[in-house]
């Protein structure tokens with residue numbers, strides 16, 4: 001069933017059922033930007049909440065933070081993003097459209113495999129340029145292209161001043177910097193001792209040039225990042241790194257319900273690694289367009305705190321409470337994208353059940369936008385509708401629930417299966433006699449008769465097991 005998943009099918013379902021819409025569609029859309037509809041916003045929230053619960057609330061060594069999108073512009077000079085946060089771009093010489101040079105090369109190599117295994121991630125911009133010329137690679141419109149140039153992907157904006165001047169600000173390119181710049185304040189205002197981590201979920205922005213990978217790479221996206229601070233003399237970074245890798249893997253498999261055979265680890269090569277990192281691995285998921293990064297983990301050493309000490313002139317050191325030794329902590333950073341989690345979850349849950357002529361989103365119940373749908377058998381029989389409303393009211397305060405009275409029961413099941421609702425409850429004429437309802441489970445399609453008095457506990461028990 002997994003073999004049938006294409007990006008076109010996921011995109012169509014997401015739009016049809018209100019998960020994801022092209023943004024500003026009435027104006028023709030905006031490239032690499034999407035809005036999350038009624039169901040998409042619920043799914044995003046469920047993923048966020050799960051991440052926060054598992055990686056912050058359930059741990060004694062983790063706390064949360066919510067820093068600003070607009071930070072002091074020196075932050076981005078210190079972090080290296082103003083100088084180093086670049087993508088290699090080429091321009092179509094006729095249409096003047098710009099493309100990622102590495103993506104053009106990657107696409108070409110997929111169609112024209114070379115005897116020497118060329119891994120585009122390992123190539124620097126000069127070598128990419130050389131190969132574009134060697135293979136005579138054209139733009140997607142078939143036109144000649146310029147040689148690749150580095151293009152900074154930080155989004156610039158400006159703040160007005162009383163004198164009418166404008167000062168440059170940047171929309172944050174990662175949430176991480178708000179954690180580093182708050183490190184000392186967090187330390188002073190909490191009683192935390194190393195090792196500990198600060199986690200944050202929030203919007204980041206990158207002026208990315210992308211081609212048709214839906215929400216995989218967008219201009220605006222939501223990151224879920226952790227900076228885990230430790231004393232490099234007391235904690236072995238490699239052990240900590242491996243432990244975090246295991247935590248990431250377990251979260252994706254156990255909590256997001258992803259099949260482990262659709263995941264892999266990939267180590268960054270020296271050329272590919274970000275300027276701040278000593279070691280990076282990506283947890284990749286096999287999206288319909290191939291294995292791609294879902295969640296990165298980097299050993300950022302003391303690079304960021306050191307740079308902020310240098311640029312701000314402030315001390316961001318930690319004092320060991322036992323020995324009085326002052327030092328700059330090191331950091332391991334697991335950094336994920338909530339939107340990529342969402343795309344992965346949709347792709348992994350998508351099933352085509354041809355035997356029963358239905359499409360099913362086999363989501364983990366914790367992720368499903370609605371846990372239960374309540375139907376009166378007939379919408380024009382007041383006694384059924386009233387009874388169904390009383391059932392809905394009793395459930396909706398406890399479980400995210402939805403109501404449907406349109407069409408026949410078969411159509412309602414079809415619709416709920418496609419949006420991943422684990423249970424449907426139907427109120428029929430027998431309900432009026434004996435207070436029992438039909439409960440139908442999404443994946444097995446099995447139906448059982450349950451008394452209304454036991455309904456909530458039945459659903460809660462089965463949702464928790466799912």
Ligand code: GAP
Nearest residue numbers: 174176216217218221294295296335336337340
């Ligand atoms: N602080 C480290 C950092 O930002 P990154 O690998 O550039 O590292 C972390 O980003 C995660 O953020 C990625 O693994 C990915 O899930 C997500 N991400 C990055 N750029 C994105 C984009 N343009 N659109 C959607 N998600 C993105």
